[in-house]
Amino acid sequence: MPTPLPPGAAAPDFTLPATGGDALALSSLRGRPVILAFYPADWSPVCGDQMALYNQVLPAFRAHDAALLGVSVDGVWCHRAFADDRRLHFPLLADFEPKGAVARAYGVYDDAEGTSERALFVLDAAGVVRWSFVSPAAVNPGADGILDALDRLDPKSTP
Amino acid sequence: MSLRLPVTAADHALGSADAPVTLLEYGDYQCPFCGRAHPIVEALRARFGDRLRFVFRNFPLTEIHPQALHAAQAAESVAARHGEDAFWRMHHAIFAHQKALLDRHLGEYAASAGADPGAVLGDVAAGAHVARVEADFAGGVRSGVNGTPTFFLNGERFDGDWRDLEGFAAAVARAAGEASGHVHPAQAAHRE
Numbered sequence: 001m002p003t004p005l006p007p008g009a010a011a012p013d014f015t016l017p018a019t020g021g022d023a024l025a026l027s028s029l030r031g032r033p034v035i036l037a038f039y040p041a042d043w044s045p046v047c048g049d050q051m052a053l054y055n056q057v058l059p060a061f062r063a064h065d066a067a068l069l070g071v072s073v074d075g076v077w078c079h080r081a082f083a084d085d086r087r088l089h090f091p092l093l094a095d096f097e098p099k100g101a102v103a104r105a106y107g108v109y110d111d112a113e114g115t116s117e118r119a120l121f122v123l124d125a126a127g128v129v130r131w132s133f134v135s136p137a138a139v140n141p142g143a144d145g146i147l148d149a150l151d152r153l154d155p156k157s158t159p
Numbered sequence: 160m161s162l163r164l165p166v167t168a169a170d171h172a173l174g175s176a177d178a179p180v181t182l183l184e185y186g187d188y189q190c191p192f193c194g195r196a197h198p199i200v201e202a203l204r205a206r207f208g209d210r211l212r213f214v215f216r217n218f219p220l221t222e223i224h225p226q227a228l229h230a231a232q233a234a235e236s237v238a239a240r241h242g243e244d245a246f247w248r249m250h251h252a253i254f255a256h257q258k259a260l261l262d263r264h265l266g267e268y269a270a271s272a273g274a275d276p277g278a279v280l281g282d283v284a285a286g287a288h289v290a291r292v293e294a295d296f297a298g299g300v301r302s303g304v305n306g307t308p309t310f311f312l313n314g315e316r317f318d319g320d321w322r323d324l325e326g327f328a329a330a331v332a333r334a335a336g337e338a339s340g341h342v343h344p345a346q347a348a349h350r351e
Contacts, residue, residue: 049305049306050305050306052220052222052223052306053220053300053305053306055222056220056221056222056296057300060297060300086222086223087222087223088222089222139318140305140306141305142160142300142303142304142305143300143305144160144300144301144302144303147300147301
């Protein structure tokens with residue numbers, strides 16, 4: 001298994017097709033914390049739970065001014081159907097062509113499965129990885145680790 | 160993964176605070192999995208009796224369950240107006256009729272729980288208990304709740320399969336054994 005980018009690493013920039021727009025460049029979010037949620041696939045039950053949970057926790061992420069991006073190797077039409085079905089209010093990015101290139105850049109591509117791992121990154125406003133976590137594919141990691149990492153970025157706003 | 164907000168007197172609890180095991184559920188009244196878990200919880204309560212305290216906290220995933228927030232608010236309203244026994248009557252009524260959770264249905268369940276349906280639905284419309292429901296949700300997120308239902312046994316997240324009653328019961332029994340080693344019955348008797 002590759003190693004996920006550790007805290008302190010510069011987050012590689014990328015531009016990917018996104019739901020709710022044409023394409024999204026990571027660099028366009030500079031100045032805000034960014035949560036990258038890599039997940040193996042749309043529609044699998046655990047992913048649905050995880051994305052549904054993050055959808056519901058969005059206000060807490062936004063309290064930190066953080067942007068949440070879901071990333072998988074699914075294509076943009078698949079993402080659009082999934083996001084519509086689950087009423088997701090954050091963009092899903094299609095790491096589809098070349099397949100998994102962004103996941104590889106972050107060290108979370110699973111060659112055997114042909115998908116990204118279930119991996120979380122919290123980037124600070126300068127685009128530096130401040131926290132990363134890889135969960136077993138079958139385990140929904142929840143949101144507590146993300147919120148703890150955001151708290152550490154910005155201690156003043158701890159609820 | 161551990162519970163960050165300890166159980167307090169403000170929680171909805173069935174059973175004694177002195178019970179060696181506290182089973183806490185973060186649940187959503189419109190979640191079909193929570194509906195399936197309800198009889199499992201009831202079976203555990205029947206099996207363990209006084210040795211088990213059950214606590215329910217709200218974790219409504221309102222984006223996928225649009226009626227869950229009103230159901231949670233209605234249950235909180237019944238509790239605030241008529242106490243814990245009425246809350247649990249409402250709780251059981253909701254899970255017994257989980258596919259009918261429009262406001263008028265919630266009013267019927269509130270009436271069956273002994274509450275004035277007009278008053279309860281007025282509370283719901285006014286959002287009188289939204290803050291309580293949101294506080295439950297926020298605390299759950301911080302404790303690692305990752306979907307519904309999520310269970311905690313004596314404050315530790317239960318990651319086993321709750322659908323397996325025997326496996327779940329074995330985990331409860333283990334928690335009971337561990338706890339009884341730490342809490343002397345004489346000490347327990349002095350606690351509220």
